[in-house]
Structures are given as C-alpha cells and as structure tokens.
Amino acid sequence: THFGFENVAxxxxxxxxxxxxxxxxxxxxxxxxxxxxGIHRLWKDHFVRSLNPGSNSGSLTPTTGPSPSQGWNILDIAGGTGDIAFRMLDHAHNVNHSPHTRVTVSDINPDMLAEGRKRSLETPYANSKNLDFLVANAEELPVPDNSVDLYTVAFGIRNFTDKEKALREAYRVLKPGGVFACLEFSGVTNPLFEAVYKRWSFGAIPLIGQLVAGDRASYQYLVESIEKFPRQDEWKNMIQAAGFVVPGKGWEDLTGGIAAIHKGIKP
Ligand code: SAM
Known part of the structure; x- marks a missing residue:
C-alpha cells in the first residue's frame, strides 16, 4: 500500500x-x-433515523435501558467532527421529545474532536449535559461496563488497528439489551457499478484530496482502507463472534453497497 501498512508495527x-x-x-x-x-449526509440521516434514538419503543430500542424519563446514554465512537452525535441529539430531542438523551462523542484524535467541539457551538447542545467529548482509543475505552444504551461508530472502525478488540470493548460497555450500530464503507454488489465506483475512488478521490486539501497521501490512505475492510457478510460474522445477536439478514446496504449498516444487540 501507499504507506506499506502491512510491514509496520x-x-x-x-x-x-x-x-x-x-x-x-x-x-x-x-x-x-x-x-x-453529498451522499454521506443521506446515509447518516438514514442511519440515525433507523436507530430512533431517545424512543421508548421499537425492535432495536435498548430493552433493559433507562426509563424513558432518563433518556438514552449514547456513545459515538470515532465521532470525529460530531456529524452523527448532533443528528442523534436532534432526533432524540425533536422527534422523540427525550430531553435527557445524551451523547458522548469519543475519538482518538484531539484535532478531530476540537473541530467537533467548535461545530457544537452552532447547536443547542453546546456546553449542555446532553453532550460531552472524550479523547479515547476505541480499543481501550475509559468507560464502565454495562453503562451504554447505544454504541455508534460511523466510518471509523476500518481505521482501527484491532477491530476484534474494539468489538469486545463495545460489548463490554453496552448494557445487556444495548445496541451496537456501525455505518461503514462496504462492498458494491453489482460488478458494473463497482467498476464505476472504483474509477471514482481510486482516480478522483486522491486528486480531490490533492487539489482541495493539499493532501493526496491521506486521501489515498482512506481509499485503500475502504478496499481492505471486510465485506458485509464477513463483518457480520465478526460482530456475531464478539457475542452480539444480529437481527435479520445482519446488514442493510446503502447505495448499492458503497456503504452498509450493521447492528448487533448485546444479549
Ligand atoms: N464518525 C465521523 C463521521 O462519520 O463523519 C468521523 C469519521 S472519520 C472518517 C474516522 C475517525 O476515526 C477519525 O476521527 C479518527 O480519528 C478516528 N479513529 C481512528 N482510529 C481510532 C481509534 N482507534 N479509536 C477511536 N477513534 C479512532
């Protein structure tokens, strides 16, 4: 690979x-x-709607979680600039009228979290008890056992060094009945569409990175990390192997499989 990731510690x-x-x-x-x-916005909207944060009914509503008056305790891992967290709070507060639902945005990278904190100033949740930030490695979370109702990770887990370890941590911190939910790039199922998509990702994305962000190498890395991430069924098996109960088929493809949503419930 560009960075020779296979050969480094x-x-x-x-x-x-x-x-x-x-x-x-x-x-x-x-x-x-x-x-x-712009499509990532639609995927994120759909992801959050499908989780229905702050609700007190529904098939994926954490079963042994708090009473509705306490709201959900949500941990958004690799939360970066807060895209998922702000959507979840909007949904919990405006759709489910759950004023006590709270989100901890956690990321290993303080620079990404600093951007998230800056962006939070434009939301109603800045400096409120509904939102906090935690610099942490998803593979070793400073979060108590059985304390979280919903664990989300969007476009993060493919960057983790040890995905199984991160899954074990997700399992540990979730309450029994709590939900693990992952939105990640995945495998395009139609070969024709896959050819178009590969041209775009390997050709255009590093070029856009170079022209707009002045950083071709980082975007080259992002494209390569998508290529290496397990496909839908393999990822589902890893989630199951960590102890989660996977509902239905196990995942939902978005835009022909460019991305997919996987969910698991801690029994
Ligand atoms: N969830 C956000 C979103 O959907 O826009 C941000 C996704 S961003 C592509 C990936 C994030 O994963 C980065 O902010 C990066 O710092 C974080 N990350 C990478 N390795 C991590 C780890 N081991 N633990 C926690 N976060 C990590």
Whole structure:
C-alpha cells in the first residue's frame, strides 16, 4: 500500500492513522461532501433515523435501558467532527421529545474532536449535559461496563488497528439489551457499478484530496482502507463472534453497497 501498512508495527499504524486525521481535520467536512457528492449526509440521516434514538419503543430500542424519563446514554465512537452525535441529539430531542438523551462523542484524535467541539457551538447542545467529548482509543475505552444504551461508530472502525478488540470493548460497555450500530464503507454488489465506483475512488478521490486539501497521501490512505475492510457478510460474522445477536439478514446496504449498516444487540 501507499504507506506499506502491512510491514509496520501496530502502534506505528495507529500513529500514522492519527497523522492522517490530524492533517484532514479542518477540511474533513468539505471533503466528505465532495468525495461522496453529498451522499454521506443521506446515509447518516438514514442511519440515525433507523436507530430512533431517545424512543421508548421499537425492535432495536435498548430493552433493559433507562426509563424513558432518563433518556438514552449514547456513545459515538470515532465521532470525529460530531456529524452523527448532533443528528442523534436532534432526533432524540425533536422527534422523540427525550430531553435527557445524551451523547458522548469519543475519538482518538484531539484535532478531530476540537473541530467537533467548535461545530457544537452552532447547536443547542453546546456546553449542555446532553453532550460531552472524550479523547479515547476505541480499543481501550475509559468507560464502565454495562453503562451504554447505544454504541455508534460511523466510518471509523476500518481505521482501527484491532477491530476484534474494539468489538469486545463495545460489548463490554453496552448494557445487556444495548445496541451496537456501525455505518461503514462496504462492498458494491453489482460488478458494473463497482467498476464505476472504483474509477471514482481510486482516480478522483486522491486528486480531490490533492487539489482541495493539499493532501493526496491521506486521501489515498482512506481509499485503500475502504478496499481492505471486510465485506458485509464477513463483518457480520465478526460482530456475531464478539457475542452480539444480529437481527435479520445482519446488514442493510446503502447505495448499492458503497456503504452498509450493521447492528448487533448485546444479549
Ligand atoms: N464518525 C465521523 C463521521 O462519520 O463523519 C468521523 C469519521 S472519520 C472518517 C474516522 C475517525 O476515526 C477519525 O476521527 C479518527 O480519528 C478516528 N479513529 C481512528 N482510529 C481510532 C481509534 N482507534 N479509536 C477511536 N477513534 C479512532
């Protein structure tokens, strides 16, 4: 690969990932819009709607969670600039009228979290008890056992050095009945569409990175990390192997499988 990631020690990979996100933090949101032609916003909206945060009914509502008056305790891992967290709070507060639902946005990278904190100032949740930020590695969370109702991770887990370890941590921190939910790039199922998509991702994305963010290497890394991430069924098996009960088929494809949503429930 561009960075020769296979040949470096795990801690070195983690450091390089940190470097990538520090260098893209300020241009991250603009780049997401350009690279996905704005579609990541629709995926994120759909992801959050499908989780229905703050509700007190529904098939994926955490079963042994708090009473509705306490709201949900949500941990948004690799939360970066807060895209998922702000959507979840909007949904919980405006759709489900759950004023006590709270989100901890956690990320290994303080620069990404700093952007999130800055963006939070434009939301009603800035400096409120509904929102806090935690710099932490998803593989070793400073979060108590059985304390979280919903664990979300969007476009984060493919960057983790040890995905199984992160899944075990997700399982540990969730309450029994709590929900693990992952939105991640995945495998395009139609070969024709896959050919078009590959041309776009390997050709256009590093070029846009170079022209807009002045950083071709980081965006080259992002494209390569998508390629290496397990496909839908393999990822579902890993979630099950960590102990989660996977409802239905196990995942939902978005835009022909460019991205997919996987969910698991801690029994
Ligand atoms: N969830 C956000 C979104 O959907 O826009 C941000 C996704 S961003 C592509 C990936 C994030 O994963 C980065 O902010 C990066 O710092 C974070 N990350 C990478 N490795 C991590 C780890 N081991 N633990 C926690 N966060 C990590």
């Amino acid at each position: 795990e801690h070195e990979k983690a450091q390089r990932v940190a470097g990538v996100f520090s260098s893209v933090a300020s241009s991250y949101d603009t780049m997401n819009d350009l690279m996905s032609l």
